[in-house]
Amino acid sequence: MEDIVRQDEATLRAEASRLDHEHVADVVERLNQHDPETNAALLAGLSDERVVEILDLPEFEDSGEVIANLPRERVARIIAGMSADRATDLLAEIDEPLRSQLIARLDPETRSAVSRLAAYPEGSAGSIMTTEFVSVPSDWTVAQTLRHIRAVEKSRETIYTICVLDPATHALVQAVSLRRLIAAELDANVLSAGRHRRPITVEPRTDREEVAQLFSKYDLLAVPVVDERFHVVGIVTVDDVIDTIFAESTEDVQKFGGMEALDEPYMDISFTKMMRKRAGWLCALFIGEMLTATAMQHFEHELERAIVLTLFIPLIMSSGGNSGSQATSLIIRALALGQIKLRDWWRVALREMPSGLTLGAILGTLGIIRISVWQLLGFYDYGEHWMLVAATVGAGLLGIVTFGSMAGSMLPFILQRLKFDPASASAPFVATLVDVTGLVIYFSVALVILSGTLL
Amino acid sequence: MEDIVRQDEATLRAEASRLDHEHVADVVERLNQHDPETNAALLAGLSDERVVEILDLPEFEDSGEVIANLPRERVARIIAGMSADRATDLLAEIDEPLRSQLIARLDPETRSAVSRLAAYPEGSAGSIMTTEFVSVPSDWTVAQTLRHIRAVEKSRETIYTICVLDPATHALVQAVSLRRLIAAELDANVLSAGRHRRPITVEPRTDREEVAQLFSKYDLLAVPVVDERFHVVGIVTVDDVIDTIFAESTEDVQKFGGMEALDEPYMDISFTKMMRKRAGWLCALFIGEMLTATAMQHFEHELERAIVLTLFIPLIMSSGGNSGSQATSLIIRALALGQIKLRDWWRVALREMPSGLTLGAILGTLGIIRISVWQLLGFYDYGEHWMLVAATVGAGLLGIVTFGSMAGSMLPFILQRLKFDPASASAPFVATLVDVTGLVIYFSVALVILSGTLL
Numbered sequence: 001m002e003d004i005v006r007q008d009e010a011t012l013r014a015e016a017s018r019l020d021h022e023h024v025a026d027v028v029e030r031l032n033q034h035d036p037e038t039n040a041a042l043l044a045g046l047s048d049e050r051v052v053e054i055l056d057l058p059e060f061e062d063s064g065e066v067i068a069n070l071p072r073e074r075v076a077r078i079i080a081g082m083s084a085d086r087a088t089d090l091l092a093e094i095d096e097p098l099r100s101q102l103i104a105r106l107d108p109e110t111r112s113a114v115s116r117l118a119a120y121p122e123g124s125a126g127s128i129m130t131t132e133f134v135s136v137p138s139d140w141t142v143a144q145t146l147r148h149i150r151a152v153e154k155s156r157e158t159i160y161t162i163c164v165l166d167p168a169t170h171a172l173v174q175a176v177s178l179r180r181l182i183a184a185e186l187d188a189n190v191l192s193a194g195r196h197r198r199p200i201t202v203e204p205r206t207d208r209e210e211v212a213q214l215f216s217k218y219d220l221l222a223v224p225v226v227d228e229r230f231h232v233v234g235i236v237t238v239d240d241v242i243d244t245i246f247a248e249s250t251e252d253v254q255k256f257g258g259m260e261a262l263d264e265p266y267m268d269i270s271f272t273k274m275m276r277k278r279a280g281w282l283c284a285l286f287i288g289e290m291l292t293a294t295a296m297q298h299f300e301h302e303l304e305r306a307i308v309l310t311l312f313i314p315l316i317m318s319s320g321g322n323s324g325s326q327a328t329s330l331i332i333r334a335l336a337l338g339q340i341k342l343r344d345w346w347r348v349a350l351r352e353m354p355s356g357l358t359l360g361a362i363l364g365t366l367g368i369i370r371i372s373v374w375q376l377l378g379f380y381d382y383g384e385h386w387m388l389v390a391a392t393v394g395a396g397l398l399g400i401v402t403f404g405s406m407a408g409s410m411l412p413f414i415l416q417r418l419k420f421d422p423a424s425a426s427a428p429f430v431a432t433l434v435d436v437t438g439l440v441i442y443f444s445v446a447l448v449i450l451s452g453t454l455l
Numbered sequence: 456m457e458d459i460v461r462q463d464e465a466t467l468r469a470e471a472s473r474l475d476h477e478h479v480a481d482v483v484e485r486l487n488q489h490d491p492e493t494n495a496a497l498l499a500g501l502s503d504e505r506v507v508e509i510l511d512l513p514e515f516e517d518s519g520e521v522i523a524n525l526p527r528e529r530v531a532r533i534i535a536g537m538s539a540d541r542a543t544d545l546l547a548e549i550d551e552p553l554r555s556q557l558i559a560r561l562d563p564e565t566r567s568a569v570s571r572l573a574a575y576p577e578g579s580a581g582s583i584m585t586t587e588f589v590s591v592p593s594d595w596t597v598a599q600t601l602r603h604i605r606a607v608e609k610s611r612e613t614i615y616t617i618c619v620l621d622p623a624t625h626a627l628v629q630a631v632s633l634r635r636l637i638a639a640e641l642d643a644n645v646l647s648a649g650r651h652r653r654p655i656t657v658e659p660r661t662d663r664e665e666v667a668q669l670f671s672k673y674d675l676l677a678v679p680v681v682d683e684r685f686h687v688v689g690i691v692t693v694d695d696v697i698d699t700i701f702a703e704s705t706e707d708v709q710k711f712g713g714m715e716a717l718d719e720p721y722m723d724i725s726f727t728k729m730m731r732k733r734a735g736w737l738c739a740l741f742i743g744e745m746l747t748a749t750a751m752q753h754f755e756h757e758l759e760r761a762i763v764l765t766l767f768i769p770l771i772m773s774s775g776g777n778s779g780s781q782a783t784s785l786i787i788r789a790l791a792l793g794q795i796k797l798r799d800w801w802r803v804a805l806r807e808m809p810s811g812l813t814l815g816a817i818l819g820t821l822g823i824i825r826i827s828v829w830q831l832l833g834f835y836d837y838g839e840h841w842m843l844v845a846a847t848v849g850a851g852l853l854g855i856v857t858f859g860s861m862a863g864s865m866l867p868f869i870l871q872r873l874k875f876d877p878a879s880a881s882a883p884f885v886a887t888l889v890d891v892t893g894l895v896i897y898f899s900v901a902l903v904i905l906s907g908t909l910l
Contacts, residue, residue, distance in 0.1 A: 023652065025672045059672070146637070153638040160615060160634070160676075178633065179615070182601070183608040197478065216701055217480045217514070219694035221615075221676065238693055239674035245697065246671055249704030250788045253711060257784020257882065258777050266789040267802070274810065278781050279817055282856075285777050286818050290825055292769035297835055303765060307758055310765045314747035314890055317769055321776075322713050322740050322883040326733050329712020333705045334721040347722070355729065362734055363741050370745055380752055401737075427712065427882035428777040435769055 016045040024053045028060045036062045040069030048074070052081040055090060058243060061268070064093030076105035083157050084110070085130040085240070088117040116233070125211050126204030128244060129225045129234030130157045136190060137167040138174070143186040149178070158237045161222035164190055171230040175199040177221070201226045204233060208244045213338050215241045252336060255421070256329065258285065258428035281426070288432045292317075295439040302443060306454040308382050309446055312367070312393050313439070319363050320400035320438040321431030324408030327352055328430050331412045335422050345413040349406065356405030363401055364394035385453045392449045396442040403441060404434045471500040479508045483515045491517045495524030503529070507536040510545060513698060516723070519548030531560035538612050539565070540585040540695070543572040571688070580666050581659035583699060584680045584689030587612045591645060592622040593629070598641040604633070613692045616677035619645055626685040630654040632676070656681045659688060663699045668793050670696045707791060710876070711784065713740065713883035736881070743887045747772075750894040757898060761909040763837050764901055767822075767848050768894070774818050775855035775893040776886030779863030782807055783885050786867045790877050800868040804861065811860030818856055819849035840908045847904045851897040858896060859889045 019027050019042060031039050031054070043051050043066060055063055055078065067075050067090065079087045079102065091099055091114060103111060113131045120126025134156050136145045149159050162181065164174045174194035184193040201224050202211050214223060215238060225234040251261035260277040262269050269277075296303065303310060331348060334340045340348065371390040374380045382389050408430045412422035447455060474482050474497060486494050486509070498506050498521060510518055510533065522530050522545065534542045534557065546554055546569060558566060568586045575581025589611050591600045604614050617636065619629045629649035639648040656679050657666050669678060670693060680689040706716035715732040717724050724732075751758070758765055786803060789795045795803065826845040829835045837844050863885045867877035902910060 021652070023650075023655070023673065025674075029672075150638055153634065159637070178637075179608065182614070182633075183605055195478075197476070200478070212697075216694075216697050217484075218478065219480075221693070238676070238697075239671075242667075242671050242693075242697065242700065245700045245704070246792065249700070249707070250792065252704070253708060253784050253788050256708060256711060257780050259781045259784070262785070265792075265794045266785050267795060267799075267806075271806075271809070275813055278778075278810070279814055282774070282777055282781070282814055282818065283821060286770070286774055286821055289770050289773045292773075293766050293825075296766040296769070300762065300766075304762055307755070307762075310758060310768075311748050311751040311755075313765075313768060314751070314772055314894065315741070315744050318744045318747075318772075318776075318883070318886060318890055319737070319741055321773075321886065322737055323733075325712050325881075325883050326714045326737070329708050329714070330717070330721050333708050337701065337705065337720075339720045340722060344722075351722075351726075354726065355733070358730055359734060359737055363737065366738065366741055370748075426780075428773070428780050431773060431776065431886070435773055439769065 013045075016042055019046060020050060024050075024057060025059070028054055028057045032059070032061045036065035037069060039066045043070065048078055048081060051078050056082050056086050058086065058089065063090050064095075067094060068098055072101065072105065075102055079114075080107055080110045083130045083132055084113040084117055085128065085157075085234075088114045092118065120204055123208050124204060125202045125206040125208060125225050125236055126234065128208055128211070128240045129204070129236045130240075131234050132157045133161070133163060133222075133224070133232065133235035134159050135163040135165050135232060138164045138189075138191055139167050140190045141186070142181055142184045142188050142190055142193060145176075145181060145190045146186075149181075158222045158235065161220075161224070161235065162190075163224050163232045163235070164194065165232070169229075172199060172201065172224055172226055172232050175201075175222075175224055199224065201230075202236065203227070208241075209248055209336065210338075211236055212241050212245050212248070248336075252332065252423045255423045256332065256426050258282070258426040281428070285428050285432050289435060291436045292439055295436060295443075299439075299443045302446065302455055306446070306450065308389055308454075309392070309443075312396075313442070315367070316393065316396050316400055316442055317435045317438045318431075319397055320404035320434040321427075322404070323356065323359055323401045324404035324430035324434045325427040327355075327405045327408030328411060328425050328427065331409050332423050332425060335412055335416065342413060342416055345410065348409050348413070352405045352409040353402070356402035357398070359405065360398040360401030364397040367397050368394040383454070385450070388450055388453055392442075392446045395449065396445045399441045399445060400434065400438040403437060404430070407433055407437070468500075471497055474501060475505060479505075479512060480514070483509055483512045487514070487516045491520035492524060494521045498525065503533055503536060506533050511537050511541050513541065513544065518545050519550075522549060523553055527556065527560065530557055534569075535562055535565045538585045538587055539568040539572055540583065540612075540689075543569045547573065575659055578663050579659060580657045580661040580663060580680050580691055581689065583663055583666070583695045584659070584691045585612045585695075586689050588616070588618060588677075588679070588687065588690035589614050590618040590620050590687060593619045593644075593646055594622050595645045596641070597636055597639045597643050597645055597648060600631075600636060600645045601641075604636075613677045613690065616675075616679070616690065617645075618679050618687045618690070619649065620687070624684075627654060627656065627679055627681055627687050630656075630677075630679055654679065656685075657691065658682070663696075664703055664791065665793075666691055667696050667700050667703070703791075707787065707878045710878045711787065711881050713737070713881040736883070740883050740887050744890060746891045747894055750891060750898075754894075754898045757901065757910055761901070761905065763844055763909075764847070764898075767851075768897070770822070771848065771851050771855055771897055772890045772893045773886075774852055775859035775889040776882075777859070778811065778814055778856045779859035779885035779889045780882040782810075782860045782863030783866060783880050783882065786864050787878050787880060790867060790871065797868060797871055800865065803864050803868070807860045807864040808857070811857035812853070814860065815853040815856030819852040822852050823849040838909070840905070843905055843908055847897075847901045850904065851900045854896045854900060855889065855893040858892060859885070862888055862892070 054060055134149055153159055160178045162176045163172055164176055166173050174191055176194045180193040200218055204225055222235050222237045224232045227233050254261045259281050262277055368390045375382055375386045411425040415425055416422040509515055589604055591603055608614055615633045617631045618627055619631055621628050631649045635648040655673055659680055677690050677692045679687045682688050709716045714736050717732055823845045830837055830841045866880040870880055871877040
């Protein structure tokens with residue numbers, strides 16, 4: 001028994017020494033394989049500086065639980081050393097009453113930064129910004145600014161973008177890059193390193209996806225977040241933007257797959273949590289799809305007289321769903337990238353109508369060929385009216401694929417108009433919508449073409 | 456007529472003056488609304504420096520055509536001023552014989568950079584890197600390095616990451632950030648600003664998605680690309696990585712929607728090109744889905760005897776497709792983010808089997824309730840054996856949803872194993888796979904449960 005403890009301690013010591021030397025991102029990757037108690041024991045042996053580095057990475061899991069296992073006094077010191085945005089996220093993960101106790105122990109500056117950041121809604125620029133940026137008054141020289149940067153470097157999230165403020169009003173005058181500052185004359189005014197145009201800024205409530213688009217468009221490393229008086233309340237840095245883009249596109253793909261977005265990696269999420277994320281949409285879609293049974297019941301009479309029609313129901317329905325899924329994926333991405341806006345819906349409709357008709361005509365022709373070949377080569381006998389059956393399938397496909405393209409492309413707009421996330425227009429959602437309508441289109445076409453013969 | 460020309464000229468002059476003062480990204484956005492001839496006329500009035508800035512943005516469309524309308528001598532000057540990676544992309548867009556003529560006019564340094572970059576395959580680190588980086592020998596001081604940076608700043612894509620090379624072998628010793636350099640002692644060795652660990656690097660053939668994951672994990676601004684002797688052949692910067700992540704996730708969503716990825720914005724792509732991207736997969740899926748008709752024909756005898764079974768075919772098939780689509784979206788993203796690897800397939804299977812069974816049980820129960828309620832409340836009469844019909848639907852759903860989850864989660868692995876892009880496992884692809892098998896499962900269950908009564 002003692003042996004095991006000794007061995008455990010030796011392993012822990014060896015592990016702790018590795019934790020001191022590797023890149024912090026690799027350290028976090030390793031720590032994530034342990035449970036929170038082990039991690040608390042490991043962090044206890046590291047310097048405050050190192051623990052701050054580890055907790056500053058959003059990838060570190062269960063940080064709230066780990067923190068709860070460390071001495072309070074130390075935790076307060078560590079939180080004060082962390083970047084304000086990560087400290088805010090960390091405190092949000094800690095349960096009461098510990099959270100209030102920790103907040104009470106923070107220095108006033110950190111406390112006010114954390115409480116301001118916590119007020120911004122999730123998914124906004126305010127929620128991913130940090131308050132540790134470099135700012136200098138606009139009457140400083142380049143040399144003064146560089147000296148200041150050197151002095152405060154350690155405590156700032158980024159020094160590559162410097163906010164130059166009006167000395168009187170403290171409003172943002174310009175955002176200067178370190179790059180241009182380095183290249184500028186040392187005794188020139190700091191603004192000589194800026195451009196003569198209004199700086200690119202965002203507001204605290206700007207959607208983080210919009211922020212990401214700005215970074216992509218203007219090749220930014222950081223963007224100041226300003227309030228209505230143009231005071232800088234924080235700065236969004238490119239590393240948070242990259243995490244945002246990855247997170248948003250994962251959410252988009254999962255929603256498009258017809259489920260709620262997981263907020264954890266696939267292998268880490270618990271079984272019950274995953275079931276909740278998947279079962280909700282699956283049941284909703286199932287209940288919607290029940291309308292197909294109702295529609296089929298409605299056409300029961302026709303079904304009995306022309307069993308041959310049922311053979312093509314899956315083929316026709318899935319084609320409508322597939323063309324709808326294509327159109328939806330196109331529109332969701334174009335909306336997410338800002339390539340099209342809500343007001344462009346009619347331009348999209350004007351593109352999708354001919355697209356749907358063309359694709360429908362292609363599939364309709366394929367369907368007619370399929371039936372004719374099987375009939376003429378004797379693989380299957382569709383009855384004496386096989387030509388009319390083929391015509392019904394062909395016309396049905398034309399109508400359903402066109403409807404699928406239109407419904408699939410318009411659904412994201414409708415959802416956005418109703419203030420839902422357009423990415424909720426999932427492939428299964430579109431397929432369900434098209435399935436029910438598709439059946440009605442198919443049987444209506446059949447009634448027109450086959451009435452007097454089969455029906 | 457002359458009036459119109461005069462007005463046109465005035466408009467052009469006004470436009471050109473705006474082009475000189477706005478942010479280059481906004482300029483490009485505006486230029487993209489004109490045709491290439493107008494843009495060539497506009498660029499003719501701008502300074503070389505400004506034209507280089509414009510062409511350096513990957514967002515500028517039809518740059519090849521615009522260039523073709525400018526004087527050759529000027530184009531050679533402009534290309535030499537551009538970043539090497541963008542110059543390479545630009546030259547790739549220009550048709551022969553103009554391309555060879557332009558390449559012949561380039562200075563030897565630009566020409567060799569361009570020819571090296573053009574050799575890297577699309578989607579590799581080599582294809583998104585640039586050759587304009589800052590490198591210094593490892594025996595320099597911090598002050599020397601800063602002086603050098605100041606001198607070469609204008610001609611480098613980034614100065615925030617400096618490659619420190621062995622003075623003898625020119626191999627990479629360390630990548631130092633400008634941030635640490637600024638904070639370091641001026642007369643210390645440049646390596647004092649580095650960390651004592653092997654620098655993070657990639658190889659020219661590293662997949663750009665992997666490069667993006669490294670940036671996200673290590674919060675990088677740039678990463679050196681090294682050959683087998685650890686010589687730096689280029690550098691990948693964060694702005695190109697952001698563009699990469701956006702492009703990759705758009706591709707993933709479009710492929711998941713069941714089409715080939717468009718390489719142009721939705722509103723810009725031509726009608727015929729869009730049809731080619733969509734029709735191919737749609738036809739392939741249609742032909743696959745034809746097997747449903749074959750399966751239905753096979754069970755024609757059962758269909759005739761129990762029309763009531765057909766009523767639930769769309770419901771059952773779509774549920775299998777939906778659960779498959781969920782599973783696929785989860786696995787595609789987890790693979791794209793590097794959360795799971797090919798070798799983890801069995802661990803995923805062990806998670807998806809109980810998930811599928813649970814979800815199938817939930818939907819199966821809902822299905823049985825639906826039939827019972829309709830029967831008992833008299834909405835519809837499913838015949839004297841309605842309880843057996845309900846049992847068939849319930850058991851069918853259990854089997855099909857489980858099969859859907861398994862097939863949907865394994866398909867991306869199978870595709871990756873076969874060296875296809877796992878993202879080609881689209882929602883429609885999975886749905887088609889599940890539809891055909893689903894029909895067979897449903898009718899097999901029916902044969903077991905209903906044999907002796909309805910069948």
